[in-house]
Amino acid sequence: MDGLTELLACIQDISGGNYSNDIIELTKEGYDPYVREVAESVGFMMVKIEAREFALEQAYDDLKSNIISTVKATARGLSLRDKYTRGHGERVGRYAHRLALSAAFSEEDVWTVGLAGILHDIGKIGFSDKLFFNEDVHVDDEMLAEIRQHPESGYRMLRGLKFLGPALDYVRSHHERLDGTGYPNALKGDEIPMGARILSVVDVFDAITTTRTYQEAMSLDKAFGILRKLAGPSLDPELVEIFIKEIEENGLEHVDDEFSTCTDKDGVSKPACSYLPDPGDSDL
DSSP: OOOHHHHHHHHHHTTTTTOHHHHTTSSTSSSSSHHHHHHHHHHHHHHHHHHHHHHHHHHHHHHHHHOOOOHHHHHGGGGGGGOOOOTTHHHHHHHHHHHHHHHTOOOOHHHHHHHHHHEEEEEEGGGHHHHOOOTOOOOOOOHHHHHHHHHHHHHHHHHOOGGTTHHHHHTTTTTOTTTTSSSOOOOGGGGGGGHHHHHHHHHHHHHHSBBBBOOOOOOOOHHHHHHHHHHHBBBHHHHHHHHHHHHHHOOOEOSSSEEEEETTTTSSSEEOOOOOOOOTOTTT
16 A cells, blocks of 8 residues: 555645644555655654644743733722722622622633623723712712723723633623613613623622722622612622522622632631632633
């Protein structure tokens, strides 16, 4: 047997990205010497191509991880301007991660929703100082319009990072409401991405269970009552119930600059209930 047909088939497979070891078989005794010589050369070329592709993939993953880390750091920089929302993005990210996991999202979607949670308020970086530093400020129509632009501003800041995929739409739509009363685009019902619906639930929950300039942190019972009241007209009812069950079973998130913990229903502090990995982590 001369092996020419097999050689051509192997070369076609390799050109299509299928780097099998079939080409190595053609270097063995029994095949035409010309076929064996060409197969050996093609085999070496295939190994080099594989190595270069692997190196490129590693470089891309490293670059992606570094960019995401930088964007996360930028989002967390909001705490330097607004002490009352310190840790808010991190908590929303963790709550979103937990809710997506409880709602049986795929592993990739769980990570995407969690990342969107960390980044959801990044558009607030462009807020005027009076919105951050004046605790007695009266929110007029102009300021309200500025506030309502932060989801779109965040989307525009991040849209060049194509690998964020659906996380971009989650950031833009996290203040949309099922009845169409949300912003910035008055989406309603199924027009709102599921990931954004998750962010809506956990964003409201964290806002009412932490102390702000305008309110003290609410108890879990009161917070659950508000979520259930908003379920249907504003928030996804199914996600609200899944999230309430998750909090009842695993507790609140507490995040600061050094560590993260959860407080369970009995008031016992323990390590953070969820872990939001970086894209290069092995468990992603």
